Amino acid sequence: MHILIIGAAGMVGRKLTNRLVADAQLGEAPITRLTLHDVIEPARVEASFTMETRASDFSAAGEAKRLLADKPDLIFHLAAIVSGEAEDDFDKGYRINLNGTWSLFEEIRALNRASAGAYKPRVVFTSSTGVFGGPYPPRIMDEFLQAPLTSYGTQKAIGELLLADYTRKGFFDGIGIRLPTICVRPGKPNKAASGFFSSIIREPLAGLEAVLPVSEDVRHWHASPRSAVAFLLHAATINGDAVGPRRTLSMPGVSCTVGEQIEALRNIAGDAVVARIRREPDEKIIRIVDGWPRDFDARRALSLGFKAESNFEDIIRIHIADELRG
Amino acid sequence: MHILIIGAAGMVGRKLTNRLVADAQLGEAPITRLTLHDVIEPARVEASFTMETRASDFSAAGEAKRLLADKPDLIFHLAAIVSGEAEDDFDKGYRINLNGTWSLFEEIRALNRASAGAYKPRVVFTSSTGVFGGPYPPRIMDEFLQAPLTSYGTQKAIGELLLADYTRKGFFDGIGIRLPTICVRPGKPNKAASGFFSSIIREPLAGLEAVLPVSEDVRHWHASPRSAVAFLLHAATINGDAVGPRRTLSMPGVSCTVGEQIEALRNIAGDAVVARIRREPDEKIIRIVDGWPRDFDARRALSLGFKAESNFEDIIRIHIADELRG
Numbered sequence: 001m002h003i004l005i006i007g008a009a010g011m012v013g014r015k016l017t018n019r020l021v022a023d024a025q026l027g028e029a030p031i032t033r034l035t036l037h038d039v040i041e042p043a044r045v046e047a048s049f050t051m052e053t054r055a056s057d058f059s060a061a062g063e064a065k066r067l068l069a070d071k072p073d074l075i076f077h078l079a080a081i082v083s084g085e086a087e088d089d090f091d092k093g094y095r096i097n098l099n100g101t102w103s104l105f106e107e108i109r110a111l112n113r114a115s116a117g118a119y120k121p122r123v124v125f126t127s128s129t130g131v132f133g134g135p136y137p138p139r140i141m142d143e144f145l146q147a148p149l150t151s152y153g154t155q156k157a158i159g160e161l162l163l164a165d166y167t168r169k170g171f172f173d174g175i176g177i178r179l180p181t182i183c184v185r186p187g188k189p190n191k192a193a194s195g196f197f198s199s200i201i202r203e204p205l206a207g208l209e210a211v212l213p214v215s216e217d218v219r220h221w222h223a224s225p226r227s228a229v230a231f232l233l234h235a236a237t238i239n240g241d242a243v244g245p246r247r248t249l250s251m252p253g254v255s256c257t258v259g260e261q262i263e264a265l266r267n268i269a270g271d272a273v274v275a276r277i278r279r280e281p282d283e284k285i286i287r288i289v290d291g292w293p294r295d296f297d298a299r300r301a302l303s304l305g306f307k308a309e310s311n312f313e314d315i316i317r318i319h320i321a322d323e324l325r326g
Numbered sequence: 327m328h329i330l331i332i333g334a335a336g337m338v339g340r341k342l343t344n345r346l347v348a349d350a351q352l353g354e355a356p357i358t359r360l361t362l363h364d365v366i367e368p369a370r371v372e373a374s375f376t377m378e379t380r381a382s383d384f385s386a387a388g389e390a391k392r393l394l395a396d397k398p399d400l401i402f403h404l405a406a407i408v409s410g411e412a413e414d415d416f417d418k419g420y421r422i423n424l425n426g427t428w429s430l431f432e433e434i435r436a437l438n439r440a441s442a443g444a445y446k447p448r449v450v451f452t453s454s455t456g457v458f459g460g461p462y463p464p465r466i467m468d469e470f471l472q473a474p475l476t477s478y479g480t481q482k483a484i485g486e487l488l489l490a491d492y493t494r495k496g497f498f499d500g501i502g503i504r505l506p507t508i509c510v511r512p513g514k515p516n517k518a519a520s521g522f523f524s525s526i527i528r529e530p531l532a533g534l535e536a537v538l539p540v541s542e543d544v545r546h547w548h549a550s551p552r553s554a555v556a557f558l559l560h561a562a563t564i565n566g567d568a569v570g571p572r573r574t575l576s577m578p579g580v581s582c583t584v585g586e587q588i589e590a591l592r593n594i595a596g597d598a599v600v601a602r603i604r605r606e607p608d609e610k611i612i613r614i615v616d617g618w619p620r621d622f623d624a625r626r627a628l629s630l631g632f633k634a635e636s637n638f639e640d641i642i643r644i645h646i647a648d649e650l651r652g
Contacts, residue, residue: 090495133571143463145471147490147572154491158484164473165480169416245459246473 004072007079009038059100064107097155176248204276213282216259330398333405335364385426390433423481502574539608542585581621
C-alpha cells in the first residue's frame with residue numbers, strides 16, 4: 001500500500017507518520033511506500049518501507065498532478081492555512097484551502113476517469129469544528145447546520161461538500177473528520193487563540209508559568225493528539241458503505257470547562273503545579289473563544305467506531321506518557 | 327437605481343423583469359436602469375427607464391468584469407445549470423454554478439476593494455431546497471444541515487457558504503433564498519422530474535390530458551411564481567442587519583400531497599377537469615421524488631416578512647389570474 005500525506009510537516013502529520021512507521025501496515029495491508037508532502041520539507045523518519053519527502057505548494061498549477069502521478073492508494077489531506085491566517089489573508093486562505101483542495105479532488109477525478117474507475121483511492125480529509133457557527137444548541141448534533149463564522153470554516157465546509165459529491169459520483173472514496181481542539185499540543189506556546197487550552201497544562205507540568213486569558217467557566221471540546229491519529233487511521237480503514245452519503249463526521253471528544261481542566265491537572269500533579277497558572281484576562285481571546293462550539297453529541301462517529309478519551313485526566317495522562325516519557 | 331439580473335431569460339427572471347417594469351421603483355428608489363443578462367439574449371420589455379439586454383456565458387474569463395463594469399446597485403443572481411443537467415454534465419455544472427458564481431463574487435470584491443468599500447451592492451442569490459438531502463425530519467427546520475445528494479445541490483450549498491463569507495467580510499451585502507418548487511409553472515410540459523406537479527394542474531385547466539407518474543400520497547413543497555417574484559423583491563430590500571450572519575433562508579411555501587393538489591383542482595374546476603389526469607407510474611420519477619424534501623418550518627423567513635400562499639387552492643387561483651387571464 002502506497003500512502004500519501006499532504007500536510008505531513010504539521011504536528012498531527014508528524015504523529016501520523018510515526019505511527020505508520022511503527023505499525024508498517026494499515027489494517028491488514030503492509031505499507032510499501034509513504035510519501036510525505038508539505039510546503040516545507042517534512043522530516044524523514046527511518047522506516048522499513050520506501051519513504052520519500054516532497055516540498056511544494058500543493059495548490060500551484062500542476063502540483064496535484066505531480067503529487068498523484070504514482071496513484072497512491074490512500075491520501076491523507078491534512079494541509080490547510082489555519083484559522084487566523086485565513087482570516088487575515090483572504091486570498092491565501094481561499095487559494096490553499098479551497099482551490100488547493102478542489103484541484104486535488106479534480107486530479108483524482110481525472111485519474112479515476114482515465115482508468116475507467118479502476119483508480120479510486122480512499123481520501124481522508126481533516127475538517128474542523130470551525131464549520132459550525134453560533135448560536136449553538138447546548139450540544140451540537142450530527143444534523144446541525146454548517147454556518148461558519150470564519151473564512152477558514154467556510155473553506156472547510158466547502159471541502160466537506162466537495163468530498164461528499166465527488167464520493168457520491170464514485171471518483172474517489174472520501175471520509176472527512178472534524179477534529180476537536182487537539183489538547184495537549186506538544187511544543188512551545190503559539191499565538192493561536194486556542195493555545196491556552198494546551199499551555200495551561202503543558203507549561204505547569206514542565207515547571208513553567210502559563211497564562212490563562214479566559215474565565216474558568218469557558219467550556220470547550222478536546223481530544224488528545226493520540227486520538228487525532230487514531231481518528232485518521234480509523235477513517236482510512238472504515239467501510240465507506242457504512243458511512244453513507246454524509247461523508248464528514250464530527251469526531252468524539254471531551255467537553256469540559258477550563259476549571260475542570262485545572263482540577264484534572266491538580267488531581268494528577270498537585271497544587272504546586274496548578275499554582276503556575278496565572279490569570280490574565282485578554283478581551284480579544286475571550287471574544288474569539290466565546291464564538292466556539294462547547295459540546296457535541298458525536299453519535300454517528302461513535303456508532304462507526306471512532307473513539308476518544310472519556311475525561312480530561314486521560315488527556316493529561318496521554319500527554320505525560322507520549323511527550324514527557326511518563 | 328441600476329439593477330442587474332443574471333439569468334433573466336428564465337421563467338422567474340422574466341416575471342421579475344415584468345414586475346420591475348410595472349413598478350418602476352424598488353422600495354422608495356426609482357429604477358433608472360435595468361440590465362438583463364442570460365446565456366441567450368433576454369426578451370426586451372418596454373420600460374420607462376433605460377433597459378439593456380446582454381447575452382454571454384457569465385462564467386467565461388472576463389465576463390463578470392464586463393457585467394459589473396457599471397457597478398449595478400442591486401444584482402439578482404438567478405443563473406444556474408439546472409439539477410438534471412448538472413448531474414449529467416459534471417464539468418458544466420461546476421463551471422457555471424460554482425466557478426461562475428465565485429468569479430462573480432470575486433469581481434464584486436475587487437470593485438469593493440478598489441473603491442475602499444464604497445461599492446457594496448445587495449446581491450440576491452437564488453438557492454434551492456436541493457441543498458438538503460435525506461433522511462429528513464418531518465419538517466425541515468432552519469437549523470437542519472445542508473447535506474445535498476446532487477451536484478446541483480452541492481453547488482448551491484457552496485454558493486450559500488461563499489455568499490455568507492463575502493457578506494461577513496463586507497465585500498457585498500448578500501441574501502440567499504431557497505425557493506420551493508415553483509408551481510404552477512406556465513408553459514409547456516418539460517422533462518424535469520418535478521414537471522408533473524405543475525402539469526397535473528396546468529394541462530387539465532387548458533383542456534389537455536396530464537400524466538401523473540407518482541402516487542397521490544407524495545408530499546411536496548410549493549410556492550407560486552408570483553410568490554417567487556415577491557421573495558426576490560423582499561430579499562432585495564430587506565434590512566441586512568436583521569438577517570444576521572446566516573444569509574440564506576428557506577422560503578415559506580405550501581406543503582401538500584399530490585392528492586391534496588388534485589382535490590384543490592376539483593374544488594376550483596370540477597370533476598370533468600380532474601378527469602383529465604391519467605395515472606401512469608414512472609419508477610425513475612418515483613425514485614427521484616422520493617429523495618426530495620416534503621415540508622419546511624420556514625420560521626426565520628416568515629419572521630423576516632417573507633410571505634407565500636397558505637394553501638394550494640390559492641396557488642391554482644394565482645395561475646388562473648396570472649396566466650389564464652382569469
